[in-house]
Structures are given as C-alpha cells and as structure tokens.
Amino acid sequence: MVLQGNAIVAQSGGPSAVINNSVCGVVQTWLQEAPFGKMYAGISGIKGILEGNIIDMGAQRPETIAGLRYTPGAGIFSCRYKVGPEDQKKLVEILKQHNIRYFFYNGGNDSMDTAHKTWLAAQEAGWEMQVVGVPKTIDNDLPFTDHTPGFGSAAKYIATCVRETGIDLESVSTKNKVTILEAMGRNAGWLTAAAALSKRYENEAPHLIYLPEVPFDKQRFLADVNQVYKDLGYCYVVVSEGIRDEKGEYCFAAGSLDAFGHAQLSGVGAALKDLVEAELGIKARCNTLGTCQRSAMHFASKTDADEAYAVGQQAVRAALAGKNGIMITLERLADDPYQCVCGEVPLEKVANVEKTVPLEWITPERNYVTEDFIRYCRPLVNGEVEIPMVNGLPDYVRLDLSLGRVK
Amino acid sequence: MVLQGNAIVAQSGGPSAVINNSVCGVVQTWLQEAPFGKMYAGISGIKGILEGNIIDMGAQRPETIAGLRYTPGAGIFSCRYKVGPEDQKKLVEILKQHNIRYFFYNGGNDSMDTAHKTWLAAQEAGWEMQVVGVPKTIDNDLPFTDHTPGFGSAAKYIATCVRETGIDLESVSTKNKVTILEAMGRNAGWLTAAAALSKRYENEAPHLIYLPEVPFDKQRFLADVNQVYKDLGYCYVVVSEGIRDEKGEYCFAAGSLDAFGHAQLSGVGAALKDLVEAELGIKARCNTLGTCQRSAMHFASKTDADEAYAVGQQAVRAALAGKNGIMITLERLADDPYQCVCGEVPLEKVANVEKTVPLEWITPERNYVTEDFIRYCRPLVNGEVEIPMVNGLPDYVRLDLSLGRVK
Numbered sequence: 001m002v003l004q005g006n007a008i009v010a011q012s013g014g015p016s017a018v019i020n021n022s023v024c025g026v027v028q029t030w031l032q033e034a035p036f037g038k039m040y041a042g043i044s045g046i047k048g049i050l051e052g053n054i055i056d057m058g059a060q061r062p063e064t065i066a067g068l069r070y071t072p073g074a075g076i077f078s079c080r081y082k083v084g085p086e087d088q089k090k091l092v093e094i095l096k097q098h099n100i101r102y103f104f105y106n107g108g109n110d111s112m113d114t115a116h117k118t119w120l121a122a123q124e125a126g127w128e129m130q131v132v133g134v135p136k137t138i139d140n141d142l143p144f145t146d147h148t149p150g151f152g153s154a155a156k157y158i159a160t161c162v163r164e165t166g167i168d169l170e171s172v173s174t175k176n177k178v179t180i181l182e183a184m185g186r187n188a189g190w191l192t193a194a195a196a197l198s199k200r201y202e203n204e205a206p207h208l209i210y211l212p213e214v215p216f217d218k219q220r221f222l223a224d225v226n227q228v229y230k231d232l233g234y235c236y237v238v239v240s241e242g243i244r245d246e247k248g249e250y251c252f253a254a255g256s257l258d259a260f261g262h263a264q265l266s267g268v269g270a271a272l273k274d275l276v277e278a279e280l281g282i283k284a285r286c287n288t289l290g291t292c293q294r295s296a297m298h299f300a301s302k303t304d305a306d307e308a309y310a311v312g313q314q315a316v317r318a319a320l321a322g323k324n325g326i327m328i329t330l331e332r333l334a335d336d337p338y339q340c341v342c343g344e345v346p347l348e349k350v351a352n353v354e355k356t357v358p359l360e361w362i363t364p365e366r367n368y369v370t371e372d373f374i375r376y377c378r379p380l381v382n383g384e385v386e387i388p389m390v391n392g393l394p395d396y397v398r399l400d401l402s403l404g405r406v407k
Numbered sequence: 408m409v410l411q412g413n414a415i416v417a418q419s420g421g422p423s424a425v426i427n428n429s430v431c432g433v434v435q436t437w438l439q440e441a442p443f444g445k446m447y448a449g450i451s452g453i454k455g456i457l458e459g460n461i462i463d464m465g466a467q468r469p470e471t472i473a474g475l476r477y478t479p480g481a482g483i484f485s486c487r488y489k490v491g492p493e494d495q496k497k498l499v500e501i502l503k504q505h506n507i508r509y510f511f512y513n514g515g516n517d518s519m520d521t522a523h524k525t526w527l528a529a530q531e532a533g534w535e536m537q538v539v540g541v542p543k544t545i546d547n548d549l550p551f552t553d554h555t556p557g558f559g560s561a562a563k564y565i566a567t568c569v570r571e572t573g574i575d576l577e578s579v580s581t582k583n584k585v586t587i588l589e590a591m592g593r594n595a596g597w598l599t600a601a602a603a604l605s606k607r608y609e610n611e612a613p614h615l616i617y618l619p620e621v622p623f624d625k626q627r628f629l630a631d632v633n634q635v636y637k638d639l640g641y642c643y644v645v646v647s648e649g650i651r652d653e654k655g656e657y658c659f660a661a662g663s664l665d666a667f668g669h670a671q672l673s674g675v676g677a678a679l680k681d682l683v684e685a686e687l688g689i690k691a692r693c694n695t696l697g698t699c700q701r702s703a704m705h706f707a708s709k710t711d712a713d714e715a716y717a718v719g720q721q722a723v724r725a726a727l728a729g730k731n732g733i734m735i736t737l738e739r740l741a742d743d744p745y746q747c748v749c750g751e752v753p754l755e756k757v758a759n760v761e762k763t764v765p766l767e768w769i770t771p772e773r774n775y776v777t778e779d780f781i782r783y784c785r786p787l788v789n790g791e792v793e794i795p796m797v798n799g800l801p802d803y804v805r806l807d808l809s810l811g812r813v814k
C-alpha cells in the first residue's frame with residue numbers, strides 16, 4: 001500500500017549546470033505517477049521550507065518545468081544552512097501541516113546530512129514520511145556512487161577551457177608563458193583532474209595538475225613548472241582551490257568559514273601566479289573560472305544531464321516502491337560502451353562522507369593523473385544538451401514564484 | 408595586370424576564437440584564385456618571418472586548413488613584437504628573397520601599425536608588394552570598421568557566462584552575494600559592455616557595468632553595489648580590467664609594461680571583491696575568465712566566424728584587384744535584419760588608433776550601457792559554429808609545421 005499524501009522537493013548547496021534536471025525528473029515523474037498527491041517545492045532549500053516558502057509545482061506551466069532540463073542555477077533556489085535541533089522540530093510541524101509524506105532533497109554531502117536528520121526527526125515525531133536523497137555536486141565527492149550528477153558537465157567545461165586556452169598559450173609568443181587555471185574542489189580533486197581529458201597528444205595542455213589529495217610542496221611545484229618551461233617554452237598548470245601543505249593546512253586560505261565550518265578558499269591560482277613570477281621570473285596568467293564552472297549549461301554534458309534527470313526520476317519511483325532513508329546512486333556497468341544504472345545507498349552512510357580521488361590515480365610525481373582516471377572520467381563528458389537560443393544567447397527558463405503559493 | 412609572385416599571411420597579437428577563420432579565408436581564397444603564386448605563412452607573426460620561420464600553406468592537408476574555421480588560438484602562431492628600423496630592412500630582404508608580393512597581416516591596432524610600416528619599408532626599398540591588413544581583436548577597438556572580427560564571439564561568451572552565473576548568484580541563498588566578473592579590454596570597454604546582452608528582464612544580471620571610457624570612482628562604485636544589494640539581496644558587477652581613476656591612472660595596475668609599452672593589468676576583479684568585503688561587509692566572489700574569453704570557440708558566434716572568414720577572403724580579392732596599403736573593414740547596412748559587407752580603409756589611418764565606446768552609449772550614472780549599444784551589439788553574437796566532437800570535447804586541428812618548410 002503506497003503511503004498517501006503530498007511530496008516536496010528542495011535544492012541545497014552550490015548549483016551545478018544540470019541540477020535542475022534532477023528536480024525536473026522528480027516533478028515530472030511525480031505528476032505522472034503519483035496522482036494522489038501534490039508535488040511541492042521548498043524555495044531556497046530547507047531554509048525556505050522552515051520559512052514556509054513553498055509552492056505547488058503543479059501550478060507552474062509544464063513548459064517551464066520542462067525548461068529546467070536546460071537551465072542552470074538552482075531552479076527552485078538553494079541554501080547553505082545547517083539545521084539545528086529546534087529547526088528540526090519546526091520542520092516536522094511544517095511537513096505535517098502540509099501532509100507531506102515524501103521528501104526529496106537534491107544536493108551534496110551536507111545536503112544528505114540534512115536529509116538524513118530530517119528523516120530521523122520525522123521518525124522521532126512519529127510522522128511517517130519517506131525521504132530520498134537526490135545526489136548533486138560538481139565536486140564528485142559523494143561516496144557509494146560511481147560519480148555524481150553535475151560532475152560530468154563541469155568536467156567537460158573545464159577540459160574544454162583548458163584545451164582552448166592551452167592552444168592560446170602555445171600559439172602566442174609573448175611574455176605570459178605560464179597559464180594557471182584554478183578549479184573548484186575543496187577536498188576532492190575530481191574536477192581539477194578532469195582537465196587531463198584535454199590532452200590529446202604529448203605536450204598538449206595541461207602539463208601539470210595538482211590535487212588536494214596529496215600534499216602540495218611549493219618548491220617541487222616551482223621545479224615542475226621550470227622543467228616544463230625549459231622543455232617547451234610554456235607551461236599550463238591546473239590546480240585545485242583546496243591544495244594543502246604537508247601539515248594538511250590550506251596553502252592559501254582566506255581565513256573565514258562558511259555555515260558548515262568549511263574554510264573559504266580563494267586566490268590559489270593568483271597566489272601561484274605571483275609565486276612563479278617572483279621565484280622563476282616567468283610572466284604568468286591566471287584564469288579563475290569561479291561560478292562559471294558550476295553553471296556552464298551552454299556546454300553541459302548530455303550524459304550528465306540525462307543521468308541527473310534519471311536520479312530524480314528514480315528517487316520518485318524508489319519512494320513510491322516504499323524505499324526510505326536512501327540516496328539514489330549511479331552504478332557503472334561498463335566503460336566502453338558506457339553503461340550506467342541507478343542504485344541506492346542508506347543516507348546515513350553518505351551523510352558528511354567525502355570521496356576523494358584514489359591515490360593510485362595520481363602519478364608518483366604527484367603532478368598528474370593516470371590513464372585509469374581518464375578511463376573513468378571520459379564517458380561522463382559525452383554529448384551536448386540542446387538549448388533554445390534567442391538573440392544568440394541561451395534562453396533559460398525561470399519559475400513564476402507567484403503561482404501555486406502554498407499557505 | 409596582376410602582380411606576379413608569392414603571398415604570405417601572418418598573425419599577431421592576442422588570438423580570438425575566430426582569428427583562424429581569417430587565415431583560412433586568406434589561404435583558401437588565394438589557393439583558389441591566385442594559381443600563379445605560393446601562399447606562405449609566417450609562423451609566429453612578423454617575428455617568425457624575421458627568423459625565416461616560414462611554411463608553404465599549400466603543403467598542409469586541405470582538411471587541416473578547413474579545420475581552422477573551428478579552431479581557436481593563433482593557428483599559424485602569433486607574436487607581440489615591435490619592429491625596429493633594422494628589422495624592417497631585414498624583413499624586406501626576406502620578402503624579396505622569397506619573391507613575396509602580397510603581404511596579409513592579421514591582427515589588431517599594433518599589428519596594423521606593423522603592416523603599415525612594412526608597407527613603407529618595402530616602398531622605400533623599391534620592392535613592389537601589396538599589403539592588406541586583416542582585422543582581428545576581441546577588444547573591438549579598431550577604427551573605421553563597424554566592429555572587428557573576434558568581438559562577437561567574445562561578447563557571446565561573456566554574455567552567456569554572465570547570464571549563467573547571474574542565475575547561479577540569484578538562486579543560492581548563501582554568504583557570497585556579490586559576483587564580480589572581470590572582462591578584457593584595456594582602453595575600450597566594448598567587451599565589458601557586451602555583458603549587458605545577458606539581461607532579459609529587470610533585475611536580471613548584470614546590474615552594474617564599469618567601462619574604462621569613464622573615470623572609475625571607488626566611493627560611487629561602493630554606493631552603487633550597496634544600493635543594488637539593498638534592493639535585491641545580491642548584485643552582479645561586470646568591470647573592465649582597464650578601469651582608470653579621474654587622473655587617468657589605472658586603478659589596479661600591476662606595474663610592468665608589455666613590448667608596446669602598455670601597462671600589464673591584472674587583479675581588478677579581485678581588488679574590487681576585497682573592496683566590497685572590506686567596505687560593505689558583503690561577501691563577494693570574482694570570476695576572472697582570462698584567456699577563456701578570447702579562445703572560447705566552443706560557443707563562438709557564427710556571425711562573427713563567418714565575418715572573420717569574409718575579411719580574409721576579401722583581403723585576397725582586394726589585393727588581386729590591385730588594392731594596397733589598406734585594412735579590410737566591416738560596414739553595417741542594417742541592424743534588423745542584420746546586414747554587413749566588407750569595405751576598406753588606408754592602413755595609415757588605422758595604425759595605433761583605438762576606437763572606444765561612445766560616451767552617449769554609457770548611462771549618465773556611468774554604471775551601465777544604453778539601448779543603443781544593445782542594438783549595435785546584439786546581431787554580432789548570433790548563431791553557433793559547428794565543431795567536430797571527439798570523446799565529448801571539441802577536436803580542434805593543428806597545422807603540421809614540418810610540412811612545406813620554406814628554406
């Protein structure tokens with residue numbers, strides 16, 4: 001007997017290019033397969049739900065919901081908010097008030113922790129509700145899943161930018177002969193490593209890749225850059241924003257902490273540029289893509305977008321099949337031709353656990369990744385997403401938050 | 408009577424996404440329409456020609472030459488090199504040695520100066536040679552042309568990134584509520600201004616745009632940001648790397664000069680991020696796209712790519728028709744539907760002259776651009792270029808420099 005009641009979906013954490021595919025998958029699948037209940041959206045994640053900022057997705061135009069498949073950013077808005085014990089009680093009251101029996105939370109590690117705590121709080125209050133986590137993160141650091149929706153698109157964008165700016169670097173005989181690209185990824189170097197997809201032949205960019213998984217040594221870095229520069233006359237470096245020294249301290253942390261107590265990082269690329277110029281006397285440039293790398297839907301991976309939709313769809317189907325307290329995962333069956341299906345894992349196992357790049361996928365010199373990583377990463381960037389263009393630019397959609405407001 | 412002899416093409420300055428379309432236009436048109444002579448390429452611009460680094464483009468595979476139409480960077484390599492009087496003499500000797508009677512130089516302001524000087528040096532030496540400049544610059548600062556090939560693609564990329572990261576900024580309720588995007592453009596704010604194409608409705612990003620054409624006032628900037636932040640809860644700023652104060656001094660120059668004596672700029676975005684955080688207490692982010700904005704062929708404008716090809720093609724046809732000492736220009740006939748044809752201007756008028764954004768296209772508040780600018784810019788970003796994809800990434804071509812080496 002399927003639990004009767006309404007559902008809610010919300011997004012949390014930093015967006016990815018394809019995060020809205022997951023919401024679209026949840027919403028469209030629910031509207032088609034669960035006619036007994038409403039599909040609500042919490043606007044701005046758990047924080048919005050706590051504030052009663054909830055809309056009925058059934059009131060949106062179907063074209064707008066379909067347009068989420070090609071729209072970056074958090075379509076139903078997102079938050080970074082750590083739920084306290086008082087919040088949990090209030091949250092359950094709100095969920096009861098709206099007869100919400102299905103809770104879909106779309107996010108990364110911290111979000112899965114929030115989903116897990118919400119599940120526990122509902123149980124404690126005796127409110128029967130099925131909670132399913134829908135994975136998302138460009139960082140690819142969720143455990144128990146082969147990879148995470150959002151990673152493939154960010155990887156494709158980073159690798160493309162490195163290929164393009166690598167060609168640019170090589171082709172101009174000018175003073176700037178070192179390019180440093182700073183990639184997102186606080187503790188996990190997946191996205192930084194993905195730059196290696198760019199290299200098609202020896203000496204093509206990137207030449208050096210530094211991940212947060214292994215200690216960063218400034219002297220060794222300078223020696224590496226100097227060697228490549230001597231050999232080729234230029235050098236392309238990709239570095240994670242989260243590189244740390246032997247003591248495990250961030251090399252260039254800005255000092256402040258976010259809501260979850262994580263160090264705010266910035267300026268690693270710029271700091272390394274200065275280091276190269278000061279110590280090696282070679283002019284350098286730094287490309288800091290910032291939020292572009294998590295929102296570049298204009299060149300997203302179709303494989304990634306489709307998987308992001310699939311985990312949303314599967315979240316609803318799993319919940320309707322009685323599954324509870326789980327996160328949907330991706331299970332790879334084969335690399336080539338690539339095959340992947342949805343699986344599941346208990347939320348409590350995922351919450352707050354970070355999956356980093358295996359050390360055996362990092363070269364002994366600690367400045368590049370191995371062929372095994374390439375084999376893993378390559379299928380995830382395949383295909384492009386078709387986007388309606390107006391006046392030469394992608395015409396992304398926008399929900400009308402005045403429709404279907406839930407009181 | 409058409410002058411008999413060989414031709415040479417070379418590239419100079421920073422590449423654009425579509426600069427190779429122009430070389431392709433020159434080479435393909437020459438090979439089809441001037442069977443009497445070879446089409447050489449100077450590898451690494453004028454510097455390469457001076458060093459005798461010359462190849463016969465007829466020895467390249469036709470598929471590779473055709474592939475230049477979708478390949479970023481400087482396909483025949485580029486330089487930043489100021490030609491001195493001794494160089495000029497040597498240059499003419501080399502041109503004579505290879506019986507070069509047609510000289511096509513593909514670049515921006517400085518390059519047109521080089522082309523002009525080469526023309527004068529050849530005349531002085533009594534060497535009859537036709538010189539035609541082929542315009543290129545993402546900065547769009549060449550005079551006597553409606554716009555410059557390379558600008559439209561960079562504009563499309565910047566506007567797309569601003570739309571995507573603007574949606575990202577708005578959609579996440581987090582501490583970082585100000586995003587600053589730094590755009591290239593030393594003295595001319597065309598590319599920075601192009602970010603305005605991103606805005607489809609009131610309050611969509613960008614909210615503030617600062618160009619180098621008008622003095623930058625830090626206090627006014629802070630007041631502007633604060634006002635938008637108060638109104639919306641977030642603020643998206645696009646700023647030129649070349650903003651200057653009332654005295655005309657760069658606000659955040661790094662101190663060194665390039666080969667042409669231009670100040671090396673960097674860190675404007677990062678400096679403004681620090682300023683916002685220190686003075687307003689609002690957390691900010693900075694996206695510094697760097698060389699990505701001049702090499703993003705993966706999302707280039709088809710209009711721009713086609714025009715870049717057309718100016719190359721026209722350069723050859725004009726030369727074969729006896730035109731000399733000119734740069735090919737683009738003349739707009741209509742905005743909507745957009746129509747544009749090739750024209751020409753004497754090189755001496757173009758050399759070292761910079762065209763900046765007209766002051767009447769900047770709002771009285773000096774923090775945005777007008778509808779007239781939008782009307783001018785919009786048609787230039789239309790359409791996308793088809794690029795062969797391999798393993799999910801653009802498969803750009805590469806000349807084989809071992810083929811057709813000229814001794």
